[in-house]
Amino acid sequence: MANYRCPCCRKITSDTMDLARHFLGQTDRKHKDWLKTKGLSYAQLIRWQGTEFGNKGYKALAELLEKEAPRVE
Ligand SMILES: [Zn+2]
Numbered sequence: 691m692a693n694y695r696c697p698c699c700r701k702i703t704s705d706t707m708d709l710a711r712h713f714l715g716q717t718d719r720k721h722k723d724w725l726k727t728k729g730l731s732y733a734q735l736i737r738w739q740g741t742e743f744g745n746k747g748y749k750a751l752a753e754l755l756e757k758e759a760p761r762v763e
Contacts, residue, residue, distance in 0.1 A: 694759040698724050702762055709759060710751040714739065728754055 694709050695702050698720045703709050713721055714735055722732040730751070738747035 693762045694755060695762050696721075697755075697759055706752040706755045706759070707745075707748055709755050710748040713751060713755070714747065725751075728758065730754065 691704055693702050693704050694706055696709060696712060698713075698716070701709065701712050703712070713725075714732070725732050725735070735747035735751055738750070739745065
């Protein structure tokens with residue numbers, strides 16, 4: 691089964707939603723800056739989580755991570 695590694699740290703998980711939750715739980719510059727390079731804003735994703743139904747912030751990030759996060763065995 692493919693696992694995904696966080697592009698900014700050593701966190702590994704098989705589920706991109708789980709990785710998205712991890713990612714938005716980090717407040718260091720490395721994680722925030724990576725989002726910026728992908729055209730997303732940490733503050734925007736957090737705001738979506740707080741104001742929109744259906745985990746919109748996590749889902750948008752999970753989709754991105756599915757494409758961009760390194761795969762590991
Ligand atoms: Zn991370």
